[in-house]
Amino acid sequence: MAADHRTTGTAGLAIGSGGRLSRICVRAVLLLGVLISLFPFYWLVVMASGTTQDIYSYPPELVPGPHLLDNMGRVLDTIDFFGSLFNTVVVSVVGTALVLFFDSLAAFAFAKYEFPAKKFLFGMLLVTYMIPAQLSLVPQFVTIAEFGWAGSLKALIIPGAANAFGIFWMRQYAQNSLPDELLDAGRIDGAGFFRLYWQVALPLFRPALAFLGIFTFIGLWNDYIWPLVVMIDPEKVTLQVALANLNVLYNADYALVMAGALMSVIPLIVVFLFGARHFLRDLAAGAMKM
Amino acid sequence: MATVLDPAGASAADERRPVRRSESAPPGGRRRFLPPLLAISPFYVLFAVFGAFPVVFSMYLSFQDWDGIGDMRFVGLKQYGWLLQDTVFWHAVLNTFEIWFLSTVPMLFLALVLAFLLHSQVRFAGAYRVAYFIPNVTSMVAMTIVFGSVFAQAGLANALLRAVGLDGIGWLSSEWGIKSSVSVMIIWRWVGYNALIFLAGIQAIPTEHFEAARVDGANSRQTLFRVVVPQLRPVVLFAAVTSTINGLQIFTESQVLFQSTDVGTTGGPGQEGMTIVLYLWQKAFKEHQFGYGAAMGWLLFAIIAVFTIINWRLVSGSDRDDRRPGIAGLLRRKGARDGR
Numbered sequence: 017m018a019a020d021h022r023t024t025g026t027a028g029l030a031i032g033s034g035g036r037l038s039r040i041c042v043r044a045v046l047l048l049g050v051l052i053s054l055f056p057f058y059w060l061v062v063m064a065s066g067t068t069q070d071i072y073s074y075p076p077e078l079v080p081g082p083h084l085l086d087n088m089g090r091v092l093d094t095i096d097f098f099g100s101l102f103n104t105v106v107v108s109v110v111g112t113a114l115v116l117f118f119d120s121l122a123a124f125a126f127a128k129y130e131f132p133a134k135k136f137l138f139g140m141l142l143v144t145y146m147i148p149a150q151l152s153l154v155p156q157f158v159t160i161a162e163f164g165w166a167g168s169l170k171a172l173i174i175p176g177a178a179n180a181f182g183i184f185w186m187r188q189y190a191q192n193s194l195p196d197e198l199l200d201a202g203r204i205d206g207a208g209f210f211r212l213y214w215q216v217a218l219p220l221f222r223p224a225l226a227f228l229g230i231f232t233f234i235g236l237w238n239d240y241i242w243p244l245v246v247m248i249d250p251e252k253v254t255l256q257v258a259l260a261n262l263n264v265l266y267n268a269d270y271a272l273v274m275a276g277a278l279m280s281v282i283p284l285i286v287v288f289l290f291g292a293r294h295f296l297r298d299l300a301a302g303a304m305k306m
Numbered sequence: 307m308a309t310v311l312d313p314a315g316a317s318a319a320d321e322r323r324p325v326r327r328s329e330s331a332p333p334g335g336r337r338r339f340l341p342p343l344l345a346i347s348p349f350y351v352l353f354a355v356f357g358a359f360p361v362v363f364s365m366y367l368s369f370q371d372w373d374g375i376g377d378m379r380f381v382g383l384k385q386y387g388w389l390l391q392d393t394v395f396w397h398a399v400l401n402t403f404e405i406w407f408l409s410t411v412p413m414l415f416l417a418l419v420l421a422f423l424l425h426s427q428v429r430f431a432g433a434y435r436v437a438y439f440i441p442n443v444t445s446m447v448a449m450t451i452v453f454g455s456v457f458a459q460a461g462l463a464n465a466l467l468r469a470v471g472l473d474g475i476g477w478l479s480s481e482w483g484i485k486s487s488v489s490v491m492i493i494w495r496w497v498g499y500n501a502l503i504f505l506a507g508i509q510a511i512p513t514e515h516f517e518a519a520r521v522d523g524a525n526s527r528q529t530l531f532r533v534v535v536p537q538l539r540p541v542v543l544f545a546a547v548t549s550t551i552n553g554l555q556i557f558t559e560s561q562v563l564f565q566s567t568d569v570g571t572t573g574g575p576g577q578e579g580m581t582i583v584l585y586l587w588q589k590a591f592k593e594h595q596f597g598y599g600a601a602m603g604w605l606l607f608a609i610i611a612v613f614t615i616i617n618w619r620l621v622s623g624s625d626r627d628d629r630r631p632g633i634a635g636l637l638r639r640k641g642a643r644d645g646r
Contacts, residue, residue, distance in 0.1 A: 038526075042423050049420055050437040053498060056452045057440075059462065063455060071455065076465050118348040125342035132339060137346065144353055150555055150583050151607045152360035154590045154599040155367055158374070159360055175356035178349035209341030238445045240558050241583070245591055256447045263451050264565050270455065277448035288443045292436045300506030 060281070063274040064088075071270045087275035091262075094272065096251070097279065100258035107172045107254060108236040115232045116225050118178035123186030124217045128199060129209070138187075145180040149242075157245050167249040172242065182228050189224035190217065227298035230291045237284050255280045367600035374594050385601035395602070397577060398585040399609070401485070405581065406553035409489035409496075414545060416497050418538075421504035422530050438498030450491060450562040454478070457487045478563065484578040488559045496552070500545045507541035508534055543621040550613050554606070557583040582606050 063071055065084035070077045091097055125131070126138055156175065157166070165171040194217055202212045218225075243254045250261070262276045288295070368385055370378040389395055424434060441449070456462045457477035464474035477483040511534065519533045535542070560581050564574035572588070573580030586606065590599025 042427055046420075046423055046427055046434060049498075050434065052494070053437050053441050056449055056456070056494070057444075059456065060448070060452050063452070072460055074460065074465065075469070076462055122346040122349050125345040129342035130339075131342045137350070141349070144357055147357065147361065148551065148555060148607060148610055150557075150586065151603040152357065152364055153586065154596050154603060155360035155363040156356060157591075158363070158367075158596070159356065175352065178352050180349070180353075183346075183349060209345070213345070234443055238447075240445075240447055241587065245587070256445055259445070259447050259451070260562055260565060263447075263562065273451060274455070277451045281444050281448045284443060284445065285440065288440070289436070292439070293432065296435045296439060296502060300502055 057281070060274060060278050063270065064278040066271055068268070068270045068272075071274075083271065084275070087271045088279060090272050091276045091279060094266065095258055095262055095276070097258070097276070100253055100255045101283075103169060103252065104237060104255040107169055108233050111173045111176060111236045112229055112233045114173065114177040115179060115182055116229055119182030119228065120186050120190075120218065120221050120225060121213060122178065122183045123190050124194075124213050125209075126183065126187045127190035128194065128196070128217075141180045141183060145184070153241070153245065160246055166246055167252060171246045172236075172239075172254070176236075179232075182232065185228060186221065186224055189221065193224075194220055223294065223298070226291060226294050230288070230295045231299075233287065234284065364600040364603055367597050368604055370597045372596045374596050378597075381597070385597050386605075389598070389601050389605060394577065394580065395582075395585060398573075398580045398582050401573070401578060402554055402556060402581045405485050405488050405492070405556060406550070408485055409492035410546075410549045410553050412489075413493045413497050414500060414542070414549065416493070417500035417504055417545070418530070418535070418542075420497065420501035421508055422526075422534060424501065424505050425508045435502060438501055440498075441495050442499040446495070446558040447562050449495070450559050453487065453491050453494075454563050457483075479575045481576060481578045484574050488556065488563070488579060491559050492553070492556070496549065500549070503541060503545055504538060507538045511537050539621065543618065546617050546621050547614055550617050551610055554610050554613065555583050556581045557587065560584050561587070582609075 061084075062077065062080050064087055066077055066081035067083055070081055126134070160166055160171045160175070165174075198216055198220075199212055202216050207215065238256065239254075240256045240260070243257050244260070247253045247257060253261070259276055259280050263273050266272050367378075369380060369382055371381045371385070372378040420438070424431070424438075427434070458464075459474065459476070459479070461477070463477055467474055475483050477487045515533050515537070516529065519529045524532065560573050560579040561584055564572070564579055573584055582602070583606070586599050586602045589595045589602065
């Protein structure tokens, strides 16, 4: 397969045939793209490790300075960093776990069982996917406030605990990768719906769950507008809101704000790099199916 | 709802199953539908409470005048009337479209070129993908703060311009400076994402098509626009529609960028960075005009729906122009229209 791609790639695109020079050009452009992609992160480190005076100096300081730990320590003194990190982790982990459970359970039912109004219900699922979140921002806030959930982490976790995209995605996967014979064998052994889901289907869903998990986790971690609206207590916010608040209140102290930004970015980058390989492959496959 | 599936059809389907459940067995009949219905219910319950009800409620709210605490006052269609006369709202709509156009068109084009180049480059493919995708993963708040400093008056962007002997630009203070800054952030964030989507599409094109192009003596540019682009149509459609939906909902970039410099966040100097969602948030949650915010939500929904349909038509229905369909045809037509 890999050798196949190589011939398609170079010969087919008429780039390799131009010889060494054009190949170097391609590589140079791709590398430039990588530099542009990564530069803001480098710049973040430079600013987070200098003093505010360094940042305002001209010409600007282009290499990291020695004040990184110092600035990070000041972030911890200024805002409840670990408190908001904790909130974000709880929301992301619990939210992702619920999404994986509810979505795969529903997908299993849609892929392998018959029940009344199945087509209608699945069609409805796809329609809900088209509704933009901002349409219901105001009434959703009112609903949450009516429940007394405003300011509570429940408000960030429960409304999104099952979603149309995940069910759709998992169902596609379940249809292709879960053989009926396996389920029938389980039925002969006397397993019911939920045991078949838990012991036969779920282990086979693992690759699809990994993708959906990282996708959901990243989304929950980075969400900004909803926590901004619903976390009404300034003492109890998520990392994104805490960072935005830090930016407003300590705007003159650039180094501090940048250190906070760096600290908020690192955990997610680590999670992403951990699962990047599978995630990127499935992302492409998912888009192709749409 | 139960009548959708007739009993005869259901039992016929049952007989085709390899393992037949006995008709007389206690768990048979309607009760066997219970587990799958139970399994799908969490989504529908959550959607009913946090999705469908708010949508209906927002329709109701948009006919009311309400500050969120006191009594609601029925005003009928007046919220929509005020909205249509609100110059700030129309300014926000215009800004959103300008930023959308400034970001989406170059972004999709760059993504296409990148995908094309990535396809011809097999070494370090994995590393390239990770590097290109990382901007999409990171928090928009943090990166907006970083870009805010890059585009500041004494920031890196102007330092670079001065280093090559040009004047600095008011990136965050002039009309087109603001729109360009926001667009640059969007492009930076989404180019790699779309490039990877396009790359998957290119890899699904049969090898023979490339070989035929090569035999016919096509150069890289011709191969890209005559072979790759036409076959990528569904993938380009996906990217164009998602980019439009995302583009019309820009919020974080404008909100964080100007949060610390203006009172109450109005989108920066001259409100040039004010977007529809930012204005919605401002009116509803800063000024507590919930009815107005709800009405704006519905107008935003209508705008997104219209543009999704237009996108759909332009990218998928360009059969009349068979030689250069897809995004190339789209770009060409856009160019032609602008040139007129």
